[in-house]
Amino acid sequence: MSSKRTSATSQKRVKSSKAERLRLRKEEEERKQREEEEARLLAEQLEAARLEKERLEKEEIQRLEAKQLEHRDEELGEHRLLIDEKLGTAARWKRDLRARAKWDRYMLCDGSPDPTIRQEINTFMSLWSEETNEDFQSVINKSNLVLSLIEELEFLLHDTPAEDLPESDAAQYAQTVLQLQSLLHRKFDDATEHLLKNAAALSDIDTGNMQKVTKNKNVKLCIWANLNKNPRFKGYNFEQEGISFDLPKPLALSNIAVHILHTIYDHMSCQSETFLPHIKEAEENKAAETIELQSGAEEWKPAEEEKENLELGNVAAMEDEVKSEGRKSAISFMSPREDAENGIEPQEKNATEADQTAESQPGDTTEGQPPLPVLSLPTPDNILEDDVVDLRQFSSLGGVYYFDVLVLPPQCKQVNGWSMVQLMEGGLQKQPYPQESLLSNSLGLSLHEKDMEGLSSPPVGISITVPNYVIFFEEPHVARWDPESKNWKTDVIMSRSYTTEQRQLSFKMDAFHTFTLIQEAYLNMPYESWELKPSGMNEVSLTVSSAFIDIHIEIKDDQCRLAEVSSTDGDLSALLGKWMTPLCLKAAMKRVGLNFFPVEDSAKYVIVNKKSEQAEITAYQEMALLSPSFAFGWSKWNHNCGHEQIIVKVRECRDSSNNDDWSLYLLSTQRIQRLKISESDDTFSEDLYDGSEFHSTLYHMIKDYSSSDAIDRLKHSHHLFVDCVYQLLSMTRVLTYS
Template structure:
């Protein structure tokens, strides 16, 4: 029985082993079958994919060939619809300039023609010879001078280089310089004339003279120290919301303090940081050689203007934000303001301490006046013995105990200018001819009251500055048609949202969010694109990148040809189509532009946006949407290539809409194109 049991056991073991081998064999066969099936399916899928790609490539080649066949015809129609319109607008503007020139020639209001050298020289000579003019007379003529400067700057800015001979450009720049130079001279003469009669004009209550004289562009606040009260600490010109703290050593001095605020700025152009580092000569307009930054003007009443140099240097274009410009600008002191990065806003303040001239004396009915050579004189402060630098070696708590303590200034920031951040304060350094923050101490700013105060080691010209690019890059933009040839451009920035409307050849700033400033002088006012750009920048609303702005802010760099063409086509279609920012514009490459487009028939928006990509040779509608996971340049189903965006959207638009596009006015197309090209929404968003 034991042998039988053993035999049964051996048989069972052999049976189990055979079963395992059978199972293993079946599993191996199954694995091989599955691998074979997987390999077959993979090969089949690969073949299908290759076939699909082959068919897609054939279809793409067919569409490209079809587009090339019709390219000449499409480009001819584009030429007629876009380029001919822009040329017609240029012709209209040339005729308008000619008419303005004729009207100026025929004008008989007694003012000199700034383009005629003889008339300007006569005007300047006669005014320079006038003596003992009162302040109001000087301010009245100063307004005329400023209007003449603006007239010349506008002429230089708006006139194409081919229409303005080089000799005329040089002559106009020299005239601007002469007009700028006479302003401080005449303001000093008016101040001297006023101070000679300080005792007559003195205030009974204080015993000193304090006088405020206003004009549209200049405000003069003058205080004369007649009482010489040793406890006098300063004076507040409350009506003008500005005042000063007088250093104690000057309380007993025979002095006057003058604060002149000008709306214009004739100083900044003298700074080596004012002009772009590099500027292509071929891109210059007639007025670019002396880039007055869209009419920004800056002249000091007490400082002589220097000769304008026509230094044309070109801007190195970069895609992303860099450490800053190289070479000469990099070598500047850290305290010097880079005027390519910062903008002077709210005017220029000229703070001077002056030696009080001899006063008129009444003797037997006669007014006797001692004449002093040299005219109005600055009073030296601090004294030469005071050599210490307030900004470097002294603690702020020690300033008030110095032998020559600092000068305090406080004022309310203009409510007509927007500061999105705390303003920077800088003083004008007449030696280096730069704005510098080196001696500005104890600065305090109250944003609710818009009040600022600070101290300086002496009396200087100063101004407020704001980062020119704080609203760049834009977060979003959208262009929407309104009734007729009228559109509205919305630009969403980091600190504000702007709405710019365009109608005919004019445009206006319609609204600004997140500000309580009084911008009634700007909003709702129709003007030309160039004037709107200048006005918005002077208000602190800079959405107009300069040629070197890529050095200071991240830029989605695009081919200039593609970008300019896109602006022209958007302008053509803008009366009937809405356009907007697309996130895929950052993913499509340097040679391509992606935008959102939708037809707005009878001003009723379509259900959804469509994406279009513009390239140097063709345009296409994309299959992806704004919510897709990845970028792809695949064409929209049953779509085709076209040579222009106009012909591309035509495939998906109603005939009525396209007829409206053909009927839009050439001045409207030109205006929209200018605004788009100025704001550069495709590269700065």
């Protein structure tokens, strides 16, 4: 009986435990159902709240867009008046200034020819060509005048808008530049020949050879004549000039002279086919961009007054570097290859050619994440030979060294008080090198067998002190001129060594070649940051930071200057602190190796966040107008917005203002808005700043948050100052190349 009771009890316990589990499972399921229902209800409430928030935000956006559209014509009209008052007035003033300068040049009676008048300049060149037996010092003195005439013509070609310079005049100026360059080089050769005819009379007592240096600020001639013909002669060092050469052994007994002409200017690079931009591809890219931008709604187009204002940038980077259609045809009176060979400079492009961008209708807001930035990657126009220097990517610095070995002409002799010299046809002759027969033909002398090793034509060694007025951020490279292909090449440069402390560069070449020093043009691009800051009435400063160097440019009235450079191994005393026009500053900085000025095809060599050209030009105009009272700076978010959008940080400059009190503004062709995000946020958003509205211009947008004193300073700023700021911003293109 006891075992039966135990079994029944066990069964009862099992049934009780099973029922408990069923009960607990049921309670758990009911709890889950309740939680799921609560979660569903909460999700529905959140979704409803989100939809309601989006509805309210959309209604608010539509309200703001409608309000902007209502005041759009009024704001654009006021903006056009500001543009005309500042930039338009400056454009008209510069047009009048060019007219006065032309008249003043015509009335100038200083004995120099007017290079723009064909008869005068042709007479000058003809008379100088007929002069003979000029000594080298006379020629280099006259070269100053010739170089000034070339500079005058090149300035006219770059500074004058295409509509103000007829095609025929542009072609004439370009042709005159080529003729003056050719004549100058020919006169240097003639003067060198005249000098070498008197080499014996100028020989050095100690060495028996002639070594002579003649120079001025633009040209330096170092010449050595082999009069002694010492077989053990190794080379000569022009110590004071920082130039030395090693004479190959086969030439030690030859009747030769070593000629090193250093010019601080470069009349060779412009002959290269890589010097000019590839216009065809640039036009195709621009046409494709225009088609893309016109796919949207019709945008607001500037009135005639505004179009005139865009002409102001003719000395700015985009206008300075890209040729307009009229100017292109004027300069291209020869074939493209002939143009390059004759050194024709690329001309400006009028900003009125800027592509038209689309304007969205109210309510066309962007959904979801912001568009990815449009990056332009470096892609070459065509495939060049490995040893050809692409002058769109590299720059020639420090001038050109014409390194030649010349046949020593018959020497002038004194006979009964008469100077007699044998005249040779063909003028100055270059000695062929390498040439296997040099040693065996040298004066008919017998040679030892050990001297026959000279028949292998050893390379030519040369050492120079790199000019201290140019900056090299890396070790300078050497390129030699190939007269056949008319390109700079690096194919026969060997044994190159560079001492940074002494700036001493040594290398060897297979023969005597004209050479130059080259550096990559875009080492300082893209910029790491930039800031435009007012510093007084009609005064601002532009600071640009790059990977290698920081520069500080000051703008005052209608001129600017390079005020400070963070660090450099060169001597920039001739440039620092000198006031000049933006165009002259650009040329001077590029000449010393400070290239902070992109050209129209720079995006092939620099990774940039490409922006609509029209949006960029408009932004620079706005920044120039507001620069008397507001500081502008680089924003990291500029890379997060689209092709037609630009983001800058702005703050009003007051005596008591906080330097970190920046606001972010999004600029587009559709509208201007203040952003809620700050520079320190982690994610990008186009959300509006609380309580802000849309405006059609940055000027009206900033007025909502500005003091009356700031707006008053804008109205009293000088139009030439505003134009100067606009030019410098357009040249540096800080919004795209940062």
